[in-house]
Amino acid sequence: MLNTLLKPVLLLSVVVLALSACGKKEEAPVGAAVxxxxxxxxxAVSPLTGAQSHLGKDIESGIRMAIDEANxxxxxxxxKKVTFELASEDDMADxxxxxxxxxxxxxxxxxxxxxHLNSGASIPxxxxxxxxxIPQISxxxxAVAYTAQGYKTTFRVMTNDAxxxxxxxxxxxxxxxxxSVAIIDDRTAYGQGLADEVAAVVKAAGGSVVAREFTTDKSTDFMAILTAIKGKKPDVIFFGGMDPQGALLVRQMKSLGLSAKLLGGDGLQSSNFLTLAGADAEGTYASSPGQPLALMPGGNxxxxxFNAKHGVIQIYSPYAYDATRAMIDAMKRADSATPANYLPELVKTNFTGVTGPIAFDDKGDILGGAVTVYQAQGGEWVVAK
Amino acid sequence: MDIFLQQLINGLVLGSVYALVALGYTMVYGIMELINFAHGEVTMVGAMVALAVIGAIVASGVGMPVLLVMVCGLAAAVLVCAALGFTIERIAYRPLRNAPRLAPLITAIGISIILQNLAMLIWGRQYITFPPILEIERYNIGGATITSIQILIVLLSAAIMVGLLLLINRTQMGRAMRATAQNRRVAGLMGVNINSVISMTFVLGSILAAVAGVMVCAYYGMAHYYMGFMLGLKAFTAAVLGGIGNVGGAVLGGLLLGVIESLGAGYIGPLTGGFMGSHYQDVFAFMVLILVLVLRPSGLLGERVAERP
Structure with a gap:
């Protein structure tokens, strides 16, 4: 019995050893050249596997582009001449x-x-x-909480939920x-944070929140909560979550005959959402921090x-690119890659990136981050405001 | 009332999907006493293959009728999944047939991870959309809406269950399967070719998974390499709830789970005065599972069987 168990284990370890040997061989010439x-x-950390891996890859590609250019x-x-190297990790959005x-x-x-990508991952x-x-730029x-912890190393180039x-x-x-507004969130730090903020603002602006429903960031079926919402007859449904769930949500809204308008945050404002939801995406509103790619100073x-090297931009690659440039820029000004040396320079960051002016406030949030609301029209995101 | 009816319909449709996948779990368990954790991934492969074929046909611009396109996609998915099921059993389970129970469970999880990553490499991390070729009709029943595809899902899973029951109870193959389930060694001595019966079980289970996968991606309109995981978990729960190893139990368990989730999500909030919201829908479903297991450890329709040596 021991034998039958041991054999596959031994075999597996041989395979693993062989594979790792291969990995080393490939790396060798690169090391020699530099x-x-x-x-x-x-x-570089983002979810590279799982439901949000397309967004994670988007970030990794943005960072890779900035690093390649610097090199x-x-x-x-x-x-001393410096070569930047990307150490990419997968946090599985967990x-x-x-x-x-x-x-x-x-x-x-x-x-x-x-x-990281997800607030729930960035915060811990x-x-x-x-x-x-070690300085971290998301x-x-x-989520507001990310920069509100009082850490000196925490920055972001994305407009926050508040x-x-x-x-x-x-x-x-x-x-x-x-x-009347119905609010759904996916119970992640991002979705919940944004939904709570929207709920508070809706009430303050004179609207009423008629339903508050919840789902998860892995759900595919929203018929039950949508049916419950349908009974409340809201004018607007707000969804705090990411595009795969958002697309399913809008499809199921249509199949239930719900005529309320869907409104979402930056998690929905992706090209992926439009592809996934198809014709049902028409009319959906979603916001995005910053400006549309075409209006960004270096957008086009x-x-x-990016398209030549990595394909379609999802959402985050320009931000990841700017974040990386901000870091390398600070290192250059400090003339050192030692975190303690370049951190004071990172705080003083001030340049015009692809997404707009990059400068941080005393908490590490981006200064003057803009927000744009878009509407899906004919398979494209068109600026609504 | 119309909302209650709508929730019931939602639950039945969701439950039928769970039931289709649960049938595959339960068949394999009934015969091998093995939980084939790769089953959810086989469902995913079925969905992906069907989408690839349907997408290719639509993109090529051949003016085929919609039904024929769907049948082509389904046939491709069934073929690939049948081959996959056969191969999985051959390389991951057969060598471990006499090993301790834990070993094939671990290879099952291994296979599921391998399939997930293979699918990620082949089809990418993107969600893949179902081409908009299906004309979806909406019907109104007492204030609730039901779509043609939802009706199809319910009817198809009912038909498959009946077919499976007939196969197991009325055919030569079914008799061989029941004999193998009762006692593998004795069945072998009586002239049943155990290897081919077990292979056949995996092939059948995988075909069911393929059908379920195609239905799921047609219904939700998209597929993703990760979709098999949660679906597999829910279907496994459904199979255990109904009594694992029992075909009728898998269907009952699936339907019950779907309805409980649906009603749970719709009514927990108002019933508890907002103390618990719709995010407790899974908790609710699993609580029912725990209750059933405590009161009836063999599941709703499962028979009490003595532990085999």
């Missing part, structure tokens, strides 16, 4: 995994982190980076004329470069 240069590792142009820190990979990156002595991981003194997390929720709540009541140029 022998003289000092390697600076920059961590091509050549950076010298402290008199808070627990996020802390594990954060610790792994810290142990690998990375000099800075761009990530930020403590680990803070303890190690290109996507919008700013976004205010715009969305007022849009629902004033622009859409929604007297960026999307050309």
């Amino acid at each position: 022998e003289q240069a000092v390697v600076v590792k920059i961590g 091509v142009s050549g950076v010298t820190l402290g008199g 808070p627990r995994t996020a802390t594990i990979v954060a610790q792994k990156l810290v142990d690998e002595q990375i000099k800075g982190v761009i990530g 991981a930020s403590r680990i980076y803070s303890d190690a003194g 290109p996507a997390s919008t 700013q976004q929720g205010k715009v969305l709540g007022e849009f629902a009541v004033k622009t859409l004329g929604g007297k 140029e960026f999307s050309e470069k």
Whole structure:
């Protein structure tokens, strides 16, 4: 019996050894070519597997582009030529995994982190980076709590939920004329944070929240909660969550004959949402922090470069690109890649990135982050306000 | 009242999907006493293959009737999944047939992870959409809406269950399956070819998974390499709820789970005065499962069987 159990295990370990040997062989020539240069590792963390992996990959590609460009142009820190290296990790959009990979990156002595995507992952991981003194810039997390913890190493280039929720709540009541609003969230730090903010603003603006329903970030069936909402006859349904669920939600709204307008945050404002929801996407409103790609200072140029190398932009790659540039820029000004040395420079960041002016306030939030509301029209996101 | 009816319809449709997948779990368990955790992933592969074929036909611009396109997609999914089921049993379970119970359980989980990652490599991380070829009719029954595809799901899973019951109780193959389920060694001595019966069980289970996968992606309009995981988990719960190993039980369990989830999500909030919201729908479903297992450990329709040596 022991034998039957041992054989596969032995076989497996041989395979694993063989594979890892292959990995090393491939790396060898790269290492030899840049022998003289000092390697600076920059961590990139986002969900690369699971339901949000397309968004995670979007972030990783944005970071990779910034790093590749820096390497091509050549950076010298402290008199030594430097090569930036991407240390990419998968947090599976899961808070627990996020802390594990954060610790792994810290142990690998990375000099800075761009990530994570989900607020629920960014928040627990930020403590680990803070303890190690490693700067973290999130290109996507919008929960207010992320920068409100008092850590000096925590930054973001994305407008936070308080700013976004205010715009969305007022849009629902004033622009859409929604007297009764139903609110659904996916119970993640992002979805819940945004939905709570919208609920508060809707009430303050004179609207009423007639239903408050919940789902998860892995659900596919929303018929039950939509049926419950249908009974309340709301004018507007707000969904705090990501695009796969949003697309299913709008499809199921249509099949139930719900005529309320769907409004969402930046998680819905992706090209993926339009593809997934197809014709049912028509008329959906969704906001996005910052400006549309076409209105971004470097939007067109960026999307050309990005499309040639990595395909379609989902949402976050321009932000990930700017976040990485902000970090490398701070290192250049400090003439050092040591976190303690370049952190004071990172705080003073001030340049015009692809997404707009990049500068941080005293909490690490982006200064003057704009919010734009879009509507899906004929398979495209068109600026609604 | 119309809302209650709508919730009931929602639950029945969701439950029929669970039931279709649960049938595959229960068949394999009934014969092998093995929980085939890769079953959810086989469902996913079925959905992906069907979408790839349907997408290719639609993209090629051949003017085929919608029904024929669907049948082509379904046939491709069934073929691939049948081959997949056969292969999985051959490489992951057969070598471990006499090993401790834990070993095939671990290979099952291994296979499920491998399939997920293979699907991710082949079809990418993107959600894949179902081409908008289906004309979805909406019908009104007493204030509730039901779509043509929902009716199709319910009818199809009912037909498949009846077919499966007939196959197991009325055919030579079914008799061989029942004999193998009762006692593998003795059945072998009586001239039943156990290897082919077990292979056949996996092939049949995988075909059911393929059908379920195609229905799910046609209903929700999209597929994703990760979709098999939660579906598999829910279907497994349904199979246990109904009494694992029992074909009727899988269907009953699936329908019950669907209805409980649906009614739970719709009514927990108002019933508890907002103390518990619709995010407790899964908790509610699993609580029912725990209750059933405490009061009737063999499931609703399961027979009490003595532990086999």
